[in-house]
Amino acid sequence: MFFLSSRRLRPPRNNDFERRLFKKRLIVAFLFMVMLSLVLLGNLAYLQVICYSKYQTRANDNRIKLVPQAPSRGLIYDRNHIILADNRPLFSLEIVPENSRGLRDDIAALKDLLKLELDDDDIAKILDRSRYQRKFLPVTIAENLNEIQVAVFAVNQYRFPGARIEAKLKRYYPYSETFTHAIGYVARINHDDLTQLEARGKLNNYAATNDIGKQGIEKYYEDLLHGISGYREVEVDSRGREIRTLNLVSPTPGNDITLTIDARLQLKAQHLLHGKRGAIVMMNPRNGEILAMFSSPAYDPNPFVRGIKSREYGALLSNPDRPLINRVTQGGYSPASTVKPLMIIMGLNEDLVNTSTRFFGGPFFQMPGSSHKFRDWRKWGHGWMDIFRAVEISADTFFYDLAFRAGIDRISRYMNQFGMGKSTGIDIYEESLGNMPTKSWKKKRFKRDWVPGDTVSIGIGQGYWTSTLLQLARAHAILTQNGRNVRPHLLQFARDPTGVSPNIYIPPDSAIALPVKDSRYWDYARTGMCLVINGPEGTGRRAFAHTSYSVCGKSGTAQIVGIKQDARYNAGALRETHRDNGLFVAFANKEDPEVLVAVIVENMGGAGKVAAPTARAMLDEYFRIRDTPCGADELRALKEQYQAEEEQEDLEKMKEKRKN
Incomplete structure (x- = not known):
């Protein structure tokens, strides 16, 4: 009875309403599908038409690789x-x-x-x-x-x-x-x-x-x-x-x-420095072209190309002869007496000396009120001299006195104009500046004031003054060119093998580095250097005897360690590394110099022993080959000849060592 009553109470279904509702829902769903399709089609059109170039590039980036x-x-x-x-x-x-x-x-x-x-x-x-x-x-x-x-x-x-x-x-x-x-x-x-x-x-x-x-x-x-x-x-x-x-x-x-290097001169320099520590630089003082630049000992660069092993590199680093150092541009040396012609230029231009100056050189120089004796290299002195003989015999007392009267400020200013303490401008990065000392430098470096005795040592290229061999060569090149600046360089020209770009050159510098009151001052300084080679008392006359060319030069012997006031230098009593360095700078010919060479040989005594003969040998080789072209075969034969001579030299040294 209950079920029958419930069925009678349920309202009848409205089929028309349900059809209308379904139809509305179907239309909404259809419209929604159409809208989605339009969105998809629009996006497809956007990607394929509007952004075609952009996405084609991206696709090519994935497909194409550079x-x-x-x-x-x-x-x-x-x-x-x-x-x-x-x-x-x-x-x-x-x-x-x-x-x-x-x-x-x-x-x-x-x-x-x-x-x-x-x-x-x-x-x-x-x-x-x-x-x-x-x-x-x-x-x-x-x-x-x-x-x-x-x-x-x-x-x-x-x-x-x-x-x-x-x-x-x-x-x-x-x-x-x-x-x-x-x-x-x-x-x-x-x-x-x-x-x-x-x-x-x-x-x-x-x-x-x-x-x-x-x-x-x-x-x-x-x-x-x-x-x-x-x-x-x-x-x-x-x-x-x-x-x-x-x-x-x-x-x-x-x-x-x-x-600018001539390989024959480079091989000659290597041969001359075989078994020695030192350096040679030869240049054309007119335009700064480097003709030879060798530092001994050197090292083979080929292992660095293939990837040098730690053991090989460690051996180079630990070598006491320091082959990695370029002694031409990075070695700091006291320039010693080689700077005396430069000091003459300063003295003349500052009216401290002239061609009539007469100076008596005794065995030592003393400052007023001081008991310290600055000794001359000749223990009995040199007697009376003028500026020319002072350079010829390299009288220390003359330049002690000149430096004392000039003072460090004037000396530093002039030597800076000669390039001391400055970059030479050479086209390699491995270059030291050396040290041209000043009062402020010493105060900053040592926390002490400059004293007159410091200046006296500077007068003969000793004391706090250090320079590189290339700086020394450049300074003398400026001297030969009457004060015109000379920039040393290794590039003769660079050539584009395709022929598109023009060749690249380094033009010579025409600027004046050091103006003077009288151009004759340059001749006076060079005359003193020519007397070093050709004068009766010249320190280089033996090494340069009977040359076929006219040459001028200046020797220098640089002390490595100081000696006591009353002691004399005894090389045999010193360790090898404490013995004097020998330097020599020379140029030829006397009139309009075309070549200049600077040599330093470490710990082998005075300049006349090794440095001067080495400079002579380099100049002899220059004039021998100057007008002669060279091919690879000739250079190879020259290298083999030098190697054979070096092997023979090493053998003789070994025999001599065994005897002793």
């Missing part, structure tokens, strides 16, 4: 066009893991076949590198393969389908240590190099380059030598594997550089 191509580095020649820095093919052995039938087995088999210097750790590192890169990318097994190894691999390549030989150009220095301090070397780019390249906006140009100039000309002219990178436009698949090359933009090679 592979940078390194430019070939410019070559370096001497002034006779003999190559000093070459690019030679470096053969490396690589293997593609995905093509190898067994990577570890193939590496082991290649090691035995080619006699590679690989140990278990090296093989493990190769395998680790292969795990962390894509399998289709090659892994380097060994570098610096020789021709025999390349030939053996070529015959057996069928056994190793994943292996191949790759040839890359690497820097090579055929004369090893002969030009190291001038040319420098290239080595692998490190983090500091990358930071500097990024700061200069040049990082992209090194995307495919492994090496960069580290020293010398290689570093100074890096922008000229490197060139401009090119690229390959390649199509790649979704995994990054190259499918085909679409376009190629060739790299622009670096500029070839021709130096």
